Amino acid sequence: MVIKRVLVTGGAGYIGSHTCIELLKEGYEVICADNFTNSSTVALQRVEQIAGRPIPTYTVDFCSKEQVKRLFELEKIDATIHFAGHKAVGESIEKPLMYYENNLVSLMNLCEALGRTKAKNIVFSSSATVYGFSESLPLTEETPTSAHNAYGRTKLYIEEILRDLAASHPGWNISILRYFNPVGAHSSGLIGEDPNGIPNNLMPYISQVAVGRLEKLRVFGSDYDTPDGTGVRDFIHVVDLARGHVAALRKLRENPGYMIHNLGTGKGCSVLELVRAFERINKVRVPYELVGRRPGDVAENYADTSKAKKELGWEATHTIEDMVRDTWRWQTRNPHGYKKIQDRLPAVMFKPINPAYLPKENMRFIVPSGQPRQQEVPHPPANR
Ligand code: UDP
Numbered sequence: 001m002v003i004k005r006v007l008v009t010g011g012a013g014y015i016g017s018h019t020c021i022e023l024l025k026e027g028y029e030v031i032c033a034d035n036f037t038n039s040s041t042v043a044l045q046r047v048e049q050i051a052g053r054p055i056p057t058y059t060v061d062f063c064s065k066e067q068v069k070r071l072f073e074l075e076k077i078d079a080t081i082h083f084a085g086h087k088a089v090g091e092s093i094e095k096p097l098m099y100y101e102n103n104l105v106s107l108m109n110l111c112e113a114l115g116r117t118k119a120k121n122i123v124f125s126s127s128a129t130v131y132g133f134s135e136s137l138p139l140t141e142e143t144p145t146s147a148h149n150a151y152g153r154t155k156l157y158i159e160e161i162l163r164d165l166a167a168s169h170p171g172w173n174i175s176i177l178r179y180f181n182p183v184g185a186h187s188s189g190l191i192g193e194d195p196n197g198i199p200n201n202l203m204p205y206i207s208q209v210a211v212g213r214l215e216k217l218r219v220f221g222s223d224y225d226t227p228d229g230t231g232v233r234d235f236i237h238v239v240d241l242a243r244g245h246v247a248a249l250r251k252l253r254e255n256p257g258y259m260i261h262n263l264g265t266g267k268g269c270s271v272l273e274l275v276r277a278f279e280r281i282n283k284v285r286v287p288y289e290l291v292g293r294r295p296g297d298v299a300e301n302y303a304d305t306s307k308a309k310k311e312l313g314w315e316a317t318h319t320i321e322d323m324v325r326d327t328w329r330w331q332t333r334n335p336h337g338y339k340k341i342q343d344r345l346p347a348v349m350f351k352p353i354n355p356a357y358l359p360k361e362n363m364r365f366i367v368p369s370g371q372p373r374q375q376e377v378p379h380p381p382a383n384r
Pocket of ligand 1: 205
């Protein structure tokens with residue numbers, strides 16, 4: 001099976017944008033689809049700048065069956081990497097229905113469209129959150145799974161939906177990638193993580209404290225049964241993670257059916273170790289205070305990465321020092337993320353709404369049925 005043209009849903013997001021670069025580097029053609037609710041077109045412009053190639057881009061609401069169908073009519077796709085989805089644990093606890101609807105409906109719409117093609121090849125971004133409160137470390141792909149919030153449950157349910165799908169027809173090839181804690185940024189400093197509002201995750205919080213956007217880090221829990229009492233996680237550089245997707249895509253050519261792999265480094269690093277590495281490598285101060293545990297946190301988790309190494313020929317190569325250095329380069333060059341450069345796009349956009357907004361040259365808009373057709377391709381299609 002030849003895989004050449006890859007659809008990346010959520011391609012403007014943090015992991016999606018880094019994956020686009022690695023795919024282009026490996027000679028794949030990339031088609032990006034995003035709804036831009038939690039991402040910026042600037043990220044894609046930067047990806048094009050780094051890769052030196054245009055990326056045909058669609059604004060698509062994956063919860064709209066019509067729009068997804070239309071996308072697959074417009075583009076011939078050999079495989080899909082599905083990043084698009086809501087990802088904030090806290091928000092999922094407050095708005096479970098929004099999470100179930102968005103993450104599950106979009107996955108099903110995508111699979112339905114894929115099912116009509118010969119390219120039933122999908123890489124899905126799952127998470128180590130599916131290991132729940134497991135205490136047996138390291139976490140292997142065989143470790144029992146469980147979920148403790150709506151976000152985690154959407155990941156688990158999707159894994160199961162995809163398992164059923166793989167069993168339903170031999171044409172399906174599905175790769176589930178369970179990410180540990182992605183951090184870092186591209187070494188160019190052009191793309192990186194740009195969370196909305198106050199970050200929930202540790203690394204963007206540290207770097208926003210260091211750059212002066214936030215006053216101090218609160219370290220959640222210093223009485224865990226870990227070497228320094230703070231939580232231990234398996235931080236993985238986002239470029240390693242992106243390369244893991246390329247490795248999974250390569251494996252799909254062998255018609256593996258259904259497969260699950262952990263993407264981590266296999267090494268635990270504590271919250272305070274990360275803070276100290278950040279200060280030492282970047283020569284900045286990160287003021288912090290020790291506070292109580294955050295509900296729902298486990299003391300420690302890290303991956304067994306041997307399966308990905310053996311089956312995908314992939315392993316992480318970046319160190320904690322690389323992670324903190326690249327994060328800081330991105331943060332100092334873009335202290336306000338992508339926001340300064342361009343306002344974010346509205347939730348679902350069928351045509352440019354703000355006349356001052358200049359879309360990417362090759363951006364196209366999927367139109368719901370019944371809308372005038374000339375809105376659909378307001379810009380010349382990218383060279384292909
Ligand atoms: N953490 C912290 N302060 C913060 C954010 C996170 O001490 O502002 C800790 C958190 O308690 C956990 C680790 O950093 O031990 C990683 O948290 P993160 O939210 O980045 O990822 P998680 O592993 O929870 O998905």
